[in-house]
Amino acid sequence: MTGTSVLQIDGLAVRYPTRGFRKPPTTVIEDVSFEVGRAETVALVGESGSGKTTIGRAVLGLTPVSGGRVVLDGRDITHLTGRARRLLSSDLQAIFQNPYGSLNPALPVGRTLAEPLLSGSTRSRHEVREHISELLRRVGLPEDAADRYPAQFSGGQRQRVAIARAVARQPKLIICDEPTSALDVTTQAAALELLSELQDTLGCAYLFITHDLAVVKEFAARTLVLQHGRIVEEGRSTDVCDRPQHAYTQRLVAAAPVPDPIAQRNRRDQRLAVEATS
Numbered sequence: 511m512t513g514t515s516v517l518q519i520d521g522l523a524v525r526y527p528t529r530g531f532r533k534p535p536t537t538v539i540e541d542v543s544f545e546v547g548r549a550e551t552v553a554l555v556g557e558s559g560s561g562k563t564t565i566g567r568a569v570l571g572l573t574p575v576s577g578g579r580v581v582l583d584g585r586d587i588t589h590l591t592g593r594a595r596r597l598l599s600s601d602l603q604a605i606f607q608n609p610y611g612s613l614n615p616a617l618p619v620g621r622t623l624a625e626p627l628l629s630g631s632t633r634s635r636h637e638v639r640e641h642i643s644e645l646l647r648r649v650g651l652p653e654d655a656a657d658r659y660p661a662q663f664s665g666g667q668r669q670r671v672a673i674a675r676a677v678a679r680q681p682k683l684i685i686c687d688e689p690t691s692a693l694d695v696t697t698q699a700a701a702l703e704l705l706s707e708l709q710d711t712l713g714c715a716y717l718f719i720t721h722d723l724a725v726v727k728e729f730a731a732r733t734l735v736l737q738h739g740r741i742v743e744e745g746r747s748t749d750v751c752d753r754p755q756h757a758y759t760q761r762l763v764a765a766a767p768v769p770d771p772i773a774q775r776n777r778r779d780q781r782l783a784v785e786a787t788s
């Protein structure tokens with residue numbers, strides 16, 4: 511354990527009950543240990559069903575943990591529930607794949623963003639309104655977006671709203687579960703650029719769950735490779751992607767589509783534009 515870790519997972523196990531008389535539970539995650547440093551991005555990759563989402567859900571308290579520990583910023587949160595769990599939301603947030611499902615369609619975006627800002631805060635309504643305008647500006651949405659409903663935005667814009675909500679209280683860690691998989695390559699590049707920029711300014715760490723190895727290499731400093739609920743390889747993303755050691759990782763890398771040159775060019779152009787304006 512290091513003092514610079516924002517998340518420590520020690521020997522995590524998740525087991526689900528199995529249907530059928532006296533059948534033993536099914537082990538989905540077994541003896542998983544890793545750390546995420548402050549303002550670091552760690553990617554979690556693996557085939558469908560390998561257990562990536564389950565680990566994210568266990569950290570968020572959405573799936574019960576059967577063994578091991580989850581420690582956030584030095585505090586054991588493994589079995590926190592109810593109010594104690596809700597109070598964690600200022601330090602721990604999530605962005606999911608489907609922005610359609612993760613935003614309340616009945617609320618204007620301004621109300622959705624106000625919720626985390628008002629909870630447990632003494633801020634005045636005026637201060638909250640100012641903060642919302644600032645958040646919308648940061649994620650590249652117009653100020654009048656606050657009065658619009660989720661259905662009035664594109665998928666990429668909706669994901670920006672979800673990102674704005676996640677960063678509203680400057681959490682220490684954001685679980686990003688396939689946050690860009692539902693977006694086209696250009697919108698995906700812009701969303702990743704936004705996440706990087708917010709990390710630079712706000713210092714949040716990301717546990718980035720994805721099946722996209724091209725994204726991993728560009729976006730995450732370190733990568734963990736998950737197979738059947740166990741970590742089989744771990745290292746710097748460039749090493750894992752360019753020189754995979756484990757046969758399973760080698761198969762994943764071989765199966766990954768060749769990166770789209772247009773997407774790469776767009777990302778590079780956007781990065782240069784961001785650098786030019788900062």
Ligand SMILES: Nc1ncnc2c1ncn2[C@@H]1O[C@H](COP(=O)(O)OP(=O)(O)OP(=O)(O)O)[C@@H](O)[C@H]1O
Pocket residue numbers: 526538556557558559560561562563564565721
């Ligand atoms: N509530 C549940 N009850 C029983 N089994 C579950 C439950 N949720 C997930 N599983 C099982 O746990 C395993 C891991 O699922 P998980 O969603 O974590 O994988 P994943 O790597 O995120 O997959 P994908 O990339 O397809 O999202 C799968 O075999 C899945 O069927």
